[in-house]
Amino acid sequence: MENIPYKIYLTEDELPKAWYNLRSAMKTKPAPLLNPGTHEPMSAADLAPVFCDELIAQELDNDTPYFEIPKEIYDFYKMYRPSPLVRAYCLEKAMDTPAHIYYKFEGNNTSGSHKLNSAIAQAYYAKKQGLKGVTTETGAGQWGTALSMACSYFQLDCKVFMVKVSYEQKPFRREVMRVYGADVTPSPSETTNVGKKILEAHPGTTGSLGCAISEAVEVAVSNPGYRYVLGSVLNQVLLHQSVIGLETEAALKKYDIVPDIIIGCAGGGSNLGGLISPFMRDKIEGKLNARIVAVEPASCPSFTRGVYAYDFCDTGMVCPLAKMYTLGSNFIPAPNHAGGLRYHGMSPVLSQLYDDGLMEAVSVPQTEVFKAAEAFARVEGILPAPESSHAIKVAMDEAAKCRETGEAKNIVFGLTGTGYFDLVAYEKFHNGVMDDYIPTDAELQASFDGLPKF
Amino acid sequence: MENIPYKIYLTEDELPKAWYNLRSAMKTKPAPLLNPGTHEPMSAADLAPVFCDELIAQELDNDTPYFEIPKEIYDFYKMYRPSPLVRAYCLEKAMDTPAHIYYKFEGNNTSGSHKLNSAIAQAYYAKKQGLKGVTTETGAGQWGTALSMACSYFQLDCKVFMVKVSYEQKPFRREVMRVYGADVTPSPSETTNVGKKILEAHPGTTGSLGCAISEAVEVAVSNPGYRYVLGSVLNQVLLHQSVIGLETEAALKKYDIVPDIIIGCAGGGSNLGGLISPFMRDKIEGKLNARIVAVEPASCPSFTRGVYAYDFCDTGMVCPLAKMYTLGSNFIPAPNHAGGLRYHGMSPVLSQLYDDGLMEAVSVPQTEVFKAAEAFARVEGILPAPESSHAIKVAMDEAAKCRETGEAKNIVFGLTGTGYFDLVAYEKFHNGVMDDYIPTDAELQASFDGLPKF
Numbered sequence: 001m002e003n004i005p006y007k008i009y010l011t012e013d014e015l016p017k018a019w020y021n022l023r024s025a026m027k028t029k030p031a032p033l034l035n036p037g038t039h040e041p042m043s044a045a046d047l048a049p050v051f052c053d054e055l056i057a058q059e060l061d062n063d064t065p066y067f068e069i070p071k072e073i074y075d076f077y078k079m080y081r082p083s084p085l086v087r088a089y090c091l092e093k094a095m096d097t098p099a100h101i102y103y104k105f106e107g108n109n110t111s112g113s114h115k116l117n118s119a120i121a122q123a124y125y126a127k128k129q130g131l132k133g134v135t136t137e138t139g140a141g142q143w144g145t146a147l148s149m150a151c152s153y154f155q156l157d158c159k160v161f162m163v164k165v166s167y168e169q170k171p172f173r174r175e176v177m178r179v180y181g182a183d184v185t186p187s188p189s190e191t192t193n194v195g196k197k198i199l200e201a202h203p204g205t206t207g208s209l210g211c212a213i214s215e216a217v218e219v220a221v222s223n224p225g226y227r228y229v230l231g232s233v234l235n236q237v238l239l240h241q242s243v244i245g246l247e248t249e250a251a252l253k254k255y256d257i258v259p260d261i262i263i264g265c266a267g268g269g270s271n272l273g274g275l276i277s278p279f280m281r282d283k284i285e286g287k288l289n290a291r292i293v294a295v296e297p298a299s300c301p302s303f304t305r306g307v308y309a310y311d312f313c314d315t316g317m318v319c320p321l322a323k324m325y326t327l328g329s330n331f332i333p334a335p336n337h338a339g340g341l342r343y344h345g346m347s348p349v350l351s352q353l354y355d356d357g358l359m360e361a362v363s364v365p366q367t368e369v370f371k372a373a374e375a376f377a378r379v380e381g382i383l384p385a386p387e388s389s390h391a392i393k394v395a396m397d398e399a400a401k402c403r404e405t406g407e408a409k410n411i412v413f414g415l416t417g418t419g420y421f422d423l424v425a426y427e428k429f430h431n432g433v434m435d436d437y438i439p440t441d442a443e444l445q446a447s448f449d450g451l452p453k454f
Numbered sequence: 455m456e457n458i459p460y461k462i463y464l465t466e467d468e469l470p471k472a473w474y475n476l477r478s479a480m481k482t483k484p485a486p487l488l489n490p491g492t493h494e495p496m497s498a499a500d501l502a503p504v505f506c507d508e509l510i511a512q513e514l515d516n517d518t519p520y521f522e523i524p525k526e527i528y529d530f531y532k533m534y535r536p537s538p539l540v541r542a543y544c545l546e547k548a549m550d551t552p553a554h555i556y557y558k559f560e561g562n563n564t565s566g567s568h569k570l571n572s573a574i575a576q577a578y579y580a581k582k583q584g585l586k587g588v589t590t591e592t593g594a595g596q597w598g599t600a601l602s603m604a605c606s607y608f609q610l611d612c613k614v615f616m617v618k619v620s621y622e623q624k625p626f627r628r629e630v631m632r633v634y635g636a637d638v639t640p641s642p643s644e645t646t647n648v649g650k651k652i653l654e655a656h657p658g659t660t661g662s663l664g665c666a667i668s669e670a671v672e673v674a675v676s677n678p679g680y681r682y683v684l685g686s687v688l689n690q691v692l693l694h695q696s697v698i699g700l701e702t703e704a705a706l707k708k709y710d711i712v713p714d715i716i717i718g719c720a721g722g723g724s725n726l727g728g729l730i731s732p733f734m735r736d737k738i739e740g741k742l743n744a745r746i747v748a749v750e751p752a753s754c755p756s757f758t759r760g761v762y763a764y765d766f767c768d769t770g771m772v773c774p775l776a777k778m779y780t781l782g783s784n785f786i787p788a789p790n791h792a793g794g795l796r797y798h799g800m801s802p803v804l805s806q807l808y809d810d811g812l813m814e815a816v817s818v819p820q821t822e823v824f825k826a827a828e829a830f831a832r833v834e835g836i837l838p839a840p841e842s843s844h845a846i847k848v849a850m851d852e853a854a855k856c857r858e859t860g861e862a863k864n865i866v867f868g869l870t871g872t873g874y875f876d877l878v879a880y881e882k883f884h885n886g887v888m889d890d891y892i893p894t895d896a897e898l899q900a901s902f903d904g905l906p907k908f
Contacts, residue, residue, distance in 0.1 A: 172877040423626040
């Protein structure tokens, strides 16, 4: 066996000192956010009532390649980073594949996912600006948990609007947020105007991410000292998540490993965008010839069946317009347990890269994903989150192809989190009652018809 | 700030190559297990129908200092070990204490605790003996999960009897075991004679650990190719868990840190016995002057209020007699959420060390434990298991004393696991409905009266 350890750990000194801004390497920059009223690009001043000032600067900067990680964030990172790059020796052996499989594991923190990388950054800038607190929405709960932890650390108030159905079905996620002192409200609620309107129009509704976003934004803009924060899609989030890719790059370089395929799950794109950032730069610059693959659920296939167009980021249509691969902001994904992948749109950065032919995308049905997840758990130990398991599924498919061809490809994928709060989904899988709904062309067309026209 | 990192990681090469047998250093050896019928010491032949042969050899060996870790177990360890020794900089800062606080974190694996260290060893020896499978009981579920993972890795059948009340209240734990292919039966069940008898005598009972042990033992001895395995109390388990202490010792030595106080929670003693093993050896040999502190729940205070006597390990009285600090095998602890600490007895090794004055013990009420747990989570990020939080509570008390005296003591404690499956308990804590029941002297006396007499 080679001299590569099971887990490649960087030392604390090797933790990246700066985030990398992939936009700086892109020949075609991502399209700007547009004001939904004027259709003009959003300026920093337009965004100031909603977002923190320094985060806006990061959001709008397509040119600066590196942003130094402030010491306060760096110190927090050191509590759970560098995260390990794991050589999946046991999976390789179980699959009898000549492929070398590596995964960057982001689940070893209490939020259970990579979301903490951006949550702590956003909380820091809010604190630095002298704010009282931040508001956000959460669906599956990973982002809300991560933000609660970050706000607790900086002693910021944290108001989370949690999609009502998740609030009721995932009481444990809610309870973790309470441990960290967050104020968690089921959405839609009577605490906001938009919530009241929705409850009037749809009594008994169990809520949606779009509605929760609208409530969180309303509370942020109508309370002095508050701003709204978001855990994916935005350029700033991909910037913070570049720490994943930079660590992966450093770990691979230690052993002179050149990736042949890089795979990540993609909902809003925060993990994938972070993981690939240095590799995509090298690919753009002609220094790396790796395939880069986004994996999405067949139930919510923005890349593989969506259109590249300006669309609203939320169903309430209060947020700016973003040019992205989208299923339309009216698209309601079927109940799919990978809650973190149930988003109608996609990061504008990743959308542009995909449109430029620099990335591939594939969609996979849920039952296949859980089969891969269980097979992985049994040999690699880690119980993966349903979101992460989309990447596992495709990594295993690629490793199986290597078994056929005899190629010893280096496959690298992002294992974004753990599935400890997703056991209702695993139970459905075990009991054979998991749904595999795939939207029809007619459904998608109806949703596309609602895209903003201009 | 010193040059000590937030997390001291050993390299894979520094993972201990052998387990350390603390009994070899003890001047007074732990008392032998006795046959409940004859009151003679149990021989290897007596134990053979119940336990695996190599584990029996480890159980009975008070002299061999080191047992080499077989390659198959070592390879598995490399998937999640070495575990980090964390310097709790954030907790120190939040408490404004001059103390240096370190914790050995064993929660970064899917079983969520240190139990996996012994589970994989016991599964390996069962496989090596050519057995079909193993049986066990689980209360809180950590041990059952760990054993399921280990059996899945070695493709052994795994039959878990889970205390019925836990089976019903902790469906997610059960589901994790199903991911790993274990057969989980709520206990008492109709599948065993002892289960049927208990159900007849106590219809509607929600079960107990003692009953689950009796069912698991019955299935092991009455099915060819099966043996029974146990996650704590036994000498062999402490031997396997010495990997915790050996890694801790190696990590401290890297930075020339000499511990002043070593703290661990104690139920059956598996974590504490493993953590302290090399340090207790040095203490016995006069090379280390550290205090060693066991922390137990006030609801189940074997060390602090029990007696040192021969007692049954199970309530069904089918297991051998062990000399240990015990509350009596009839003692039923009040519902305390630290399920892993609800055991009437204590490891014979630790019992002898405590009796020899080499260890201290302290008991703490549950609400205080959860207060410490939440304070810890908010600054150190990790959501701790209720069991582990007993150690946190006392470590924080000691750090607070250092604040008063100005001493920069080195406090080391074992953080055995995460609390992701204990959120019902956290919810009770948040809602102010947590019980703090402490047994009365009369209750304990009644239980002592039932101790075997000879």
